[in-house]
Amino acid sequence: MGSAGSAGASAPDGSALPSRARRVPVRALVVAAVAVAVAGTGASFVVGGLSDRHRAGLVATQPGGLWSVAPDPDVVWRAPTDGGWPAAVEGQVVLEADGALQGLDVATGESLWSASLPAGTSVCGPDLLDPGSVGSPLVCVTEVDPAPAGEQSGAGDGPVDASEPSTSRATFVVTVLDPAGQVVGTRVLAGTTDAAAPLADGLVATARRDGDRAVVSWEEALDGALVRTRVLHAAGYPVDAVGSTTREDDRDAGTIALHGLRGLLHVRAPDLRETFDASGEYATGYARPRSVPGGWAAGGPLPGDLRVRAALDPRSGQVEEVHVLDADGSGRYVLPGEPFVPAVTDGTVPHVLVVRSPGFTGYDALSGRRLWHREEWPEMIWLQTDDVLVVESGSRLIAIETRTGRDLWRRWLPSEVHRAFTDGDSLLLTSTITGRRDDPDVGTSELVSLNLFDGGLEWRDVLDPTYREVVSAQGQLFAVTDTEVVRIG
Template identity: 25%
Template sequence: MLQVELVEDEVLDQVPRAFGPTRGPGHASPARRPGGRSSGSTTPDVAGAPPSSAGRDGPVAPDAPPPVTPHPRRTRRLLVGTAAAVALAVALAGAQVAVDARERAYLADLARLPGVVAPLDAPPGVRWSGDVADVLATGVRTVDGSSVVGVRTAADGSRTVVAVDVATGEARWEQPAAGPATRPSPDAQPVLQGCQRVPGDGEHVSCLVSDLWRVVELSRWTAVAPTSARLLVLDVVDGSVMSDLVAGSAADGWATASAVLGTSTVLAGTTPGGDVAVRAVDRDGALLWQVVRVGAATGPWTPLSVQRLDDAVAVMTSSEVVVLDGATGEVRRTHTVDESAGGYVTSWDPDAGRLNVVQDGTTTVVRADADVTVHGTPVPTAIDDGSVPGLVLTDDVDLRAWGRDGQALWTAPVPSTWNATVLDGRVHLQTSTSLVTIDARTGDELWRSWEGDQGGAVLTDGRHLFRTVDRDGASSGELDLVALDPADGSQLWRGPLPDDVRDLRALEGTLLARTTSGGPGGSGQVLAVLG
């Protein structure tokens, strides 16, 4: 059994419930009399009385009750009461339809978040499995949810943009992006590069592909500078090429990171001279603006990342974060990152419009318009439905919550928080020992569960929270999937996962299982798509 402790129930009163008639403690139905009439009837039952043959003014039998004529005012009250009841029923039915429509709209919006899986009403089975980790890891899901478009790297180094059917695992289409490439060393691995949605356009994806490799040097992975790069804009239906641009040059540096801003794309790469070059181009390849960060590179190739922040872009290296105006390239703000002192930059959702610069025990939340600095280190938040706009969570001995402008909202005694999921005004926190759910607006604890996998993120389809638990309470390696009610932590259903499943994760709307069967030589690990 799943152990659940209910702490408070106040937040449940704020959750919309199904409309319908209710009965209070003092409400009782009228008593029924034989014959089917209620005790409130104005016309008594007369058993065996023959029908009267008298006229309107004729005599009435002595044992027959006098005729009852309804009072006109009572008749009006009955008619008004009946009409009111019908109107109330229609209103309640309409309200229920409105609630259902809002719930469907909420779940549809939630399904667009990368970490939310497709609805599950029972334990899933394996739909298909195969070597698709690179496609899923570099891909984006199409608007209709049927495919994931990503980049597949073959053993010879060639790279292909592939649309994988989520239901079957089959390739719907393929578009060659880069030919075979020579590995710089036998142990070199391709650096995954992928595709992005074009904002406001559900028909196209933008994919940056280069021959970027990484190798081990001094026990650390380091990358080898690419020799080519290509920026493709493709139709998600059939893979046809809408735009095909050479992304950089040997003299100016090849692009290794990009962000799409509507009809323009911002590209960033390292120049041979050790600078970081950032340029914006339109779909025809025309240069819109260019910014060179002199000396920003830390070697012949510098790890780069570019993220859209509403109408701006952030260019991130290991030493700085630069916020640029998306239309002009003008530098809005710059943050120095001291890696030697433990500083780092992190962002979990590229569409969230913010990132975090962490150093000296503080977190600076960087947005397009302004930055705020708060105490603590950011809690990884894989899913945030926006039900508490601007919410920032940090770990500062206890859990702390901050508003968009940096104002302290509340503190909760939840130490060692590993990750968080924000859904419908609640924060579900995975700690080293339990799953804790608190009210996102007040910090009050709502419920806590001690069972389940304490190592991974909480998975959800918007209606359930999913945890993996040992099947028989022992570490046999066999797992069950448990669905919890987000409101109170109660178990809704539980069932076995396939025997070779070792852990679960969510990626672009798919529920992935890491298995120990299959793989090269029958001994490797592969990903299976469940559903």
């Protein structure tokens, strides 16, 4: 994005804004029990407060959604991660280190329970950023070597050098725990399993080699019931003039790895790469680079139980039409172009569908009637609510009234925007200023809060340089470093 100096923001009229403007949180949270004791005009106030809290809760459950964040947020709690990525269950962050598990309260960091896993290398899930972590049990997969280094494995005379790795085939043990850290059950995966990864909804993904194919399965973690299977065909390797592979080490030919992250399952091997969404559908297609898992472009809910199907041009392989279907699968209308979906929403069912090609156009979701059209070619829709659509176009943020396409505000921001969040009233952005006036080679990462409806700068905060990533989970704002998870708020 374009540079606007180290201050990086201005008022809607172009005047400079202070770098740390303060605000008072908009939303008042009311205890539900008060509603029972209050009558008359007071009751209507409480109902409004409860409605506000319900709305805030709805926003907080979305990817990128937050409870209201105080100006100039500070560290609330931090905990070591041992270099891994935190797991999560509803209301908790779960950390694993050398087989020791610990459940922490997601808001306060208070230790709630501890547990132990079998000896080996463990991975637990769903992970902190998986939307499916709400309501899911904790699933851990432990890779156990039945003949550790230094012990005899297979044929041979005498002990094995402890510095040498085991040659025995590893086994995988699945452990399922409830939110209190109690073990619900365990299961040893089939001996043909080459890789496994925990998923949301009490599932585990497994992979095995079958010649030049890889068989990936989604199984119930405890009873092994098969949910779905995908057979992937390896791409193969180039060969030289005498028919030998050009790879330096043929021993890696059979290796395969599974990684569950952010609601997606990544399958990786030297000869294949594939990614699947939570339903087991291929996630490397048109919708995924611009959207979070779910959403209307991936079959998410629309008014009147409508659904969307994207039609591909057989020559280019690109999406050329958006087909909107009734609940019974019959076609209702067709929109020209490709789905243009937001990175963040407030959880409301969209009444306006935005389609790109050329420019971008807003359509009424029920009728397909064109509401507005704009000739810009924005790179991203950062946020869509029923009221406001915020896009990034060139070096500007442009806020548009969702149902009319009318400009609400425009703002220049410094450098690149990495991620967006919302609490329903504000748009929070993580961005990078590429240089300072006193030292242009030094970059700074910032968290910037803008009023969603007028674009005014509410506050900005320079981030700790150790923060590898700033993310939202279960309505809270987190930073992840190489060694820690940090709750900021």
